[in-house]
Every structure is written in structure tokens, then in C-alpha cells.
Amino acid sequence: MNENELITSVLNGNTNAFGPLVTRYQELVFNTCMGFVHNADEANDLTQDVFIRAFEKLSQFNHQASFSTWLYRIAINTSLNAVRSKKSQLFQRMGSWFETENKAGFEMPSDQNLTPESLMLTTEQSALVQKELDKLSEKQRVAFVLSRCENLPQKEIASIMQISEGAVESLIKRAKTNLAKNISSYFKK
Amino acid sequence: MNCTECQTKITSYPEEKPSPETLQSMKTHLQSCKNCRALYAASVWVDTFVTEEKRIKVNPFMTTRVMAQIEKQTALSPNSGLVRLLNPQVLLVAASIVLALFLGVSAGSFYQPATFTEQVPEEFQYLNDAGMESLTYLINE
Known part of the structure; x- marks a missing residue:
């Protein structure tokens, strides 16, 4: 099955068709997340979040851009949110005061x-x-x-x-x- | 080559790869200029950092992890059995059945069958049955 067929299949209720999409794009998403958080465990958690979000919002994917471009955007937003929330943590601020x-x-x-x-x-x-x-x-x-x-x-x-x-x-x-x-x-x- | 040219070449790499001649004049400049050398060294550090990060691979069970999570979420989605039970129509039918059962049980509990309430005259209340002569005896008489 090609990418579009897999997406259509998922949208028609075949959840299992999402698996091959995850396998195909996991490196791409992981490397993007890694570029922001620089920690393998965190990047793995973010990769999972990105795919879950992509699954939930798949009906909003309008095929104007490629699926990878759409996935990159989700990965960037998820990673930036993670970085922002990390930065806002009190101990992080305290750490920088004493840095x-x-x-x-x-x-x-x-x-x-x-x-x-x-x-x-x-x-x-x-x-x-x-x-x-x-x-x-x-x-x-x-x-x-x-x-x-x-x-x-x-x-x-x-x-x-x-x-x-x-x-x-x-x-x-x-x-x-x-x-x-x-x-x-x-x-x- | 001056510092500005050298620094532009350093920061443009790898998008713009310098020619062998440029590379040679860069090397000559770097040997004599500490600032440009520091800038070059910093660029190499960044490249090394990125290369090292790229070596780290994604969890080999990522697909399984994601699919398990999706399955978990799907089980709680509006179409799943558990959530379907919380549908207002289903709840209304269930409430009607419970109400009907309650009314039925209550009606059954309040019902009391008609009882014989006629008062027994006082003289009959104290009759000693044991002292009475038996009917058989009277018949034989």
C-alpha cells in the first residue's frame, strides 16, 4: 500500500494501517525532536506524542503538502512546546540564576x-x-x-x-x- | 584572504563548498589568524555535535509503542463500548428500566391482601375445645 492508500485506510477506520506510516517516518520525527531536546529518552517520548497527534488530526491532513512536511510541522510544534515548557520550569530559572x-x-x-x-x-x-x-x-x-x-x-x-x-x-x-x-x-x- | 572572506566561507559551509584554491588560501589564513581559527574550530564542534546526535537511533519498538497507545485511546473514543454506554439515549433507557422495576417492587410491597376482620364474640373466644363433647360420641348416643 502506498502512503495515500494507508492514510485513506486509517481514515476509513483501519487503525492498523497507521503502523507502516509510523515505521516509515519514525527516524525523521525522532531526529527532528532530537535536534531540539538533545536527549534520547525525551526525543522518543516526543516522537510518540507526534504520531499520536498526527493520528488524531489525520482527518485535517489536506494533501496540499506532502505527509512528511505535515509531520515535520507537528514534530517542530511539539518539540518547541516541550522546550518552552522546560524553560518555564522554576528550577530551570533558578539554575540559570546561579549559572x-x-x-x-x-x-x-x-x-x-x-x-x-x-x-x-x-x-x-x-x-x-x-x-x-x-x-x-x-x-x-x-x-x-x-x-x-x-x-x-x-x-x-x-x-x-x-x-x-x-x-x-x-x-x-x-x-x-x-x-x-x-x-x-x-x-x- | 581577509577575515571577513574567511568567516563567510566558514559559515557558508557545507551549503557552499569552497574550491581547492579557496580552501588553500583559507588554510593559509587560518594558520595566521587566531580569531578565524577559533571560529572554524567552533564550527567543527557544532558539526561534530550534530554528527554525534545523528548516531543516536530511535527506539526500535516505537511502532509498537505508538500503536499500543492508539489502541488505548481508541478504546476510549466515542465509538467504543465503554463510552457508548454513557450515551444519553442509552442512559435514558436504563433509567426507565430501573424506574419501572422500582415502581413494580414498591407496588408489590405496599399491597396487602384483604384480611378477615370480623370480631369474634367474647363468649366464643374463651371456649375450651378440649372440654367439648366429641361429635362422634353424640352421634353414637
Whole structure:
């Protein structure tokens, strides 16, 4: 059965037809959620929520965009809501009050291991990148996640975010510049 | 190559891949410029972080998890047996049956069959049956 037939079958009451759709798109949804929450357990829970929401709202899917685009939108909204609610938790705020700045604390990597393949980030370094990723504006973050974590072309990102391709390009560029500048400020000069 | 050009090339990667010549002049610039080197190193950190995150795979039982949850929710949906019982029409019929049973039981409880209430004259109340002569004796007489 192809995608449209599966969707029609689910809408006609055959719940089991939703299973193949989950199997087909679980990686896509998981990677998107992971790009926002950076935690496998949380990303798995969010992936489940995304599919449940998609199942409940399937009758609203109007075939104007592809099913994956529609699913991406649900995944982004669900992830952003999770991130927002996490941020609003009191202890998170308290944590940031007492957060100590660790500026200029990292040695700059040497020439030999300056490639993503050879480099292994320590827990501290990963935490720093994650923190700086979380500081990006929501739009920059969405564009960055879809571009780098999902390797989507700008045209598809534009369709998902419902903005122009030029705007997507600008968002990705700004996200990368902000990330690189903010992280580089932690290196010992 | 100056810093602005180098930084633009760093942040445009991998969407815009530099030519071998540009790459060579970038390398030369990076060796002499600490700021651009820091920016490049930061970009590599981000790439590494994303690559590491991509290695994490989704729960292999995700489909089972989702389908079990959907099944659970479907069991509580408006078409399911349990919720159908809470339908107002069904509740009205059930209430009518309960009311009819209650009225029937109540009517049955209040009903008292007519009893013989005629007063027995006082002289008959104290008759000693044992002391009376038997009918057989009188017949034989």
C-alpha cells in the first residue's frame, strides 16, 4: 500500500494501517525532536506524542503538502512546546540564576584533530554546543535543525516553515554565525 | 584572504563548498589568524555535535509503542463500548428500566391482601375445645 492508500485506510477506520506510516517516518520525527531536546529518552517520548497527534488530526491532513512536511510541522510544534515548557520550569530559572560563566575556558583544538570525523567532544564541550544551540531564536533553531540534522534542502525547509527560500537561507546563515561566534568566545586566546 | 572572506566561507559551509584554491588560501589564513581559527574550530564542534546526535537511533519498538497507545485511546473514543454506554439515549433507557422495576417492587410491597376482620364474640373466644363433647360420641348416643 502506498502512503495515500494507508492514510485513506486509517481514515476509513483501519487503525492498523497507521503502523507502516509510523515505521516509515519514525527516524525523521525522532531526529527532528532530537535536534531540539538533545536527549534520547525525551526525543522518543516526543516522537510518540507526534504520531499520536498526527493520528488524531489525520482527518485535517489536506494533501496540499506532502505527509512528511505535515509531520515535520507537528514534530517542530511539539518539540518547541516541550522546550518552552522546560524553560518555564522554576528550577530551570533558578539554575540559570546561579549559572557560572565559563567563558574562555576551552583549549582551541589543534590542527590535527579539527575535522568532525576525528574530533570527539567531551561532555563539557557537548553541553556548551547544546547550550548555545538552545540560545538561538526559535526560527533560527528550526531552520538549523532541519538543515543540519535532517539535511533538508532549503526549498523543503521553506515549505515546512511557510517562508521564502531566501528567508531560510538567511536564517541558517545567521544561526551558524551566531553559534560559531558564541562558541569561539569560550576558547582561550 | 581577509577575515571577513574567511568567516563567510566558514559559515557558508557545507551549503557552499569552497574550491581547492579557496580552501588553500583559507588554510593559509587560518594558520595566521587566531580569531578565524577559533571560529572554524567552533564550527567543527557544532558539526561534530550534530554528527554525534545523528548516531543516536530511535527506539526500535516505537511502532509498537505508538500503536499500543492508539489502541488505548481508541478504546476510549466515542465509538467504543465503554463510552457508548454513557450515551444519553442509552442512559435514558436504563433509567426507565430501573424506574419501572422500582415502581413494580414498591407496588408489590405496599399491597396487602384483604384480611378477615370480623370480631369474634367474647363468649366464643374463651371456649375450651378440649372440654367439648366429641361429635362422634353424640352421634353414637
